Amino acid sequence: MRDPADLPAPSRRRFLATGAALSGGLVIACFVPSAARRAFAAAAPPAPAPVDPNAFVRIGADGTVSVLLKHSEMGQGVWTSLPMVLAEELDCDWKTVRVAHAPAAPAYAHTAFGMQMTGGSTSTWESFEQLRRAGAMARAMLVAAAAKKWKVDPASCRTEAGFILSGTHKAGYGELAEDASKLPAPATVALKDPAQWRLIGKPTRRLDSRAKVTGRAEFGIDVQRPGLLVATLARPPVFGATLERFDATKAKAVAGVVDVVAIPNGVAVLAKHFWAAKTGRDALEITWNEGAGATLSSEALRDEYRRLAGTRGAVAKTAGDVDAALAAAPTRIEADYELPFLAHAPMEPLNCTVEIGKDRCEIWTGTQFQTPDQAAAAKILGLEPEKVTIHTTFLGGGFGRRANPASDFIIEAVQVAKAAGKPVKLVWTREDDIRGGYYRPMWLSRFAAALGKDGTPVAWSHTLVGQSIIDGTPFAPMMIKDGVDVTSVEGAANSPYLAAIPAHRVDLHSPKSPVTVLWWRSVGHSHTGFAVESFVDELAHAAKQDPLAYRRALLPAGSRERRVLDLAADKAGWGQPLAKGRARGLAVHASFESFVAQVAEVSLEDGRIRVHRVTCAIDCGPVVNPLTVEAQMQSGIVYGLGAALYGQLTLKRGRVEQSNFHDYRALRLDEMPVVDVHIVDSKDKMGGVGEPGTPPIAPAVANAVFALTGKRLRRLPFALD
Amino acid sequence: MKLDINGRSHEIDAPDDMPLLWVLRDLVGLTGTKYGCGMAQCGACTVHVDGQPMRSCVTPASAVAGQKITTIESLSDDASHPVQRAWIELDVVQCGYCQSGQVMAAAALIRAKPKPSDADIDAAMAGNLCRCGTYQRIRAAVHRAAELAREDGHA
Ligand code: FES
Ligand code: FES
Numbered sequence: 001m002r003d004p005a006d007l008p009a010p011s012r013r014r015f016l017a018t019g020a021a022l023s024g025g026l027v028i029a030c031f032v033p034s035a036a037r038r039a040f041a042a043a044a045p046p047a048p049a050p051v052d053p054n055a056f057v058r059i060g061a062d063g064t065v066s067v068l069l070k071h072s073e074m075g076q077g078v079w080t081s082l083p084m085v086l087a088e089e090l091d092c093d094w095k096t097v098r099v100a101h102a103p104a105a106p107a108y109a110h111t112a113f114g115m116q117m118t119g120g121s122t123s124t125w126e127s128f129e130q131l132r133r134a135g136a137m138a139r140a141m142l143v144a145a146a147a148k149k150w151k152v153d154p155a156s157c158r159t160e161a162g163f164i165l166s167g168t169h170k171a172g173y174g175e176l177a178e179d180a181s182k183l184p185a186p187a188t189v190a191l192k193d194p195a196q197w198r199l200i201g202k203p204t205r206r207l208d209s210r211a212k213v214t215g216r217a218e219f220g221i222d223v224q225r226p227g228l229l230v231a232t233l234a235r236p237p238v239f240g241a242t243l244e245r246f247d248a249t250k251a252k253a254v255a256g257v258v259d260v261v262a263i264p265n266g267v268a269v270l271a272k273h274f275w276a277a278k279t280g281r282d283a284l285e286i287t288w289n290e291g292a293g294a295t296l297s298s299e300a301l302r303d304e305y306r307r308l309a310g311t312r313g314a315v316a317k318t319a320g321d322v323d324a325a326l327a328a329a330p331t332r333i334e335a336d337y338e339l340p341f342l343a344h345a346p347m348e349p350l351n352c353t354v355e356i357g358k359d360r361c362e363i364w365t366g367t368q369f370q371t372p373d374q375a376a377a378a379k380i381l382g383l384e385p386e387k388v389t390i391h392t393t394f395l396g397g398g399f400g401r402r403a404n405p406a407s408d409f410i411i412e413a414v415q416v417a418k419a420a421g422k423p424v425k426l427v428w429t430r431e432d433d434i435r436g437g438y439y440r441p442m443w444l445s446r447f448a449a450a451l452g453k454d455g456t457p458v459a460w461s462h463t464l465v466g467q468s469i470i471d472g473t474p475f476a477p478m479m480i481k482d483g484v485d486v487t488s489v490e491g492a493a494n495s496p497y498l499a500a501i502p503a504h505r506v507d508l509h510s511p512k513s514p515v516t517v518l519w520w521r522s523v524g525h526s527h528t529g530f531a532v533e534s535f536v537d538e539l540a541h542a543a544k545q546d547p548l549a550y551r552r553a554l555l556p557a558g559s560r561e562r563r564v565l566d567l568a569a570d571k572a573g574w575g576q577p578l579a580k581g582r583a584r585g586l587a588v589h590a591s592f593e594s595f596v597a598q599v600a601e602v603s604l605e606d607g608r609i610r611v612h613r614v615t616c617a618i619d620c621g622p623v624v625n626p627l628t629v630e631a632q633m634q635s636g637i638v639y640g641l642g643a644a645l646y647g648q649l650t651l652k653r654g655r656v657e658q659s660n661f662h663d664y665r666a667l668r669l670d671e672m673p674v675v676d677v678h679i680v681d682s683k684d685k686m687g688g689v690g691e692p693g694t695p696p697i698a699p700a701v702a703n704a705v706f707a708l709t710g711k712r713l714r715r716l717p718f719a720l721d
Numbered sequence: 722m723k724l725d726i727n728g729r730s731h732e733i734d735a736p737d738d739m740p741l742l743w744v745l746r747d748l749v750g751l752t753g754t755k756y757g758c759g760m761a762q763c764g765a766c767t768v769h770v771d772g773q774p775m776r777s778c779v780t781p782a783s784a785v786a787g788q789k790i791t792t793i794e795s796l797s798d799d800a801s802h803p804v805q806r807a808w809i810e811l812d813v814v815q816c817g818y819c820q821s822g823q824v825m826a827a828a829a830l831i832r833a834k835p836k837p838s839d840a841d842i843d844a845a846m847a848g849n850l851c852r853c854g855t856y857q858r859i860r861a862a863v864h865r866a867a868e869l870a871r872e873d874g875h876a
Contacts, residue, residue: 661763675857
């Protein structure tokens, strides 16, 4: 049934267990020393356990190269770009490369974070050296095996597209795999000089396309197992509510419903298929203890945030005497920027399949957070984490939602399976997803700035108000410093403009609310990018200067921000005349160690904002796959633009008012601007690409609308009236 | 009820209001057709009924009994349909979850309009959400698929 070109899902878990390669060939054991730890914004957790000897690559007798991917493929392209890195050093034929998700195991810990996870736009840089080494070691072992067999000096051997050659000898990797697997892994290997790269840096098409255009790619929601029941869960209607009592009589009467069980977060209906599970859930009669969450409203929160913004928060960054400089300046500019709660709304609704056996548990799900999820499941079942097998399927989008320190969608499914004593696939409806919390927090940014006579800012005060996504998670000790959640102020406290402003202060209020919050594509940058880049634009206009020139003057000469700004402006034809009724706006923002500038060209059509073109420049350092970078820039722009135009969740009497794509709108194809992506040829430090495309788009569009209409859009989603 | 799915007849025991989507996925085991919203907002569940694109999440299975239902699984055996070839060539997919629906919508479009304009593509494809934002490549790939289909003489 499955395409032979795709790896069958059930085989994945046997990789390590039996050591058998997919094609029935042999394993090359590679000991990969832990890559040099990369300094990251947050201090890295403890070092990962020693790397498993055959963690990353298998070579079959037929020459098939199987790469085990420790990161989760959620659309960002790691299924292709990371194997490219390994294959480069292995010198294999790219056509022989197959890919599968690795199981959850310590060998696959993130080299900076110490746990298996995919997030923070880190996958490529964090595993770049590790995968190169894995490929180089496998190659060295194959060469050693060939040299031994042919009784030649290994130095006389060369490799080419999956073959080893020496004099008149020639053999394919598959023929040598068994011999090679018996040799010790070399302690050190030389890596190729980047000048010799043939794969890295070359536009390379995705390896998962075929599976995904034929419907054969397996997502978590597609998992089928013998005797598997489908469950839906009735969750509390307001945040923090608890179950008081329920009556399942009518639910149980629905044809196909098998069981109804209560778990801490609600009542689950288990059925033979989703439709019965959902119909059964609709028939439940439940009484909730709604608690304090029932009075929550986003309007009241907004008032509270505004009040807080008038007081001093925890100081994240300060220099000079801001208050004195503000008081003394002839020109003072103030503005508030507001952003709503947002759901991630990945295309595939959350789901998790759980099978609990004697002393073990198997989980199939699309997760970005294998290690925490494994630990959470183990805790519920009283098992050691290694007794919990996690099969990572393809993820139908993640955007951060599938990386939850609270492991909510895993825990619920395990609890349901445990309570029912049956294998279960817990499936969220779209409504569950939109109303289920773990949102990008609501934010308020209040600015005051003073301009000197030449228009340059001499004082800058930025007060942020919004919930901490880190508070209460295991990451808090590392990521909350002196009352400041570093993710709340990233892109604001380290804004590149601050260095040029003698007096500046960034402070933060982190109010608490029952609404659960989480990182959303680009995390803190999703709000600071909009606020900072809009406000700088306001200053430029107040100073009667060109927004490009104004930013350039503030940014250090030779900075990567300037480089992308110049490139985007140049490619967009900044300053050149446009058709009547159109205007351009720009923004530049660095995040996840990459630098992105965007120029948006807009008009108004029937009183609505129309974005025609976005010119995007990125400097992410050395590029593995330009097609990945280009796709991620387009992707980040669509995600951010959809949110800027439409995205908001509002609360009234504790209820989330939106529920599905009709009232929580996403960008559609007919609204898609032409996106031109320009990648800087850069030898600087490698950064990420999954998220950095998102932050600049909202301010670029807002700044363009201002240029067109004189109206400053200070609140998301945009409203023109 | 009797359903004709991908050229095979299936005897299905399901409530009358059960959407075709769940019959396909949970009763027949054809999981290529996806659930995204359940209310005709996203297009992930697009199948062809007598050649026309339909949102299977809001189509009761009982309403299409006797009609020819085609899902992504039978668009081709080997990814050789012009839309699939164009999608691979132009590297359209990302997470892929919306793509069964995109491919089915595009296949119906190029059959109805062998040379679709951008406006035709907007009209036919705007109902198919992609949270990964593959729209620019979808647009190009629909044009390319139409070209491939014409070369094949399908059109
Ligand atoms: S699931 Fe049918 S249109 Fe969204
Ligand atoms: S490819 Fe992910 S939703 Fe379209």
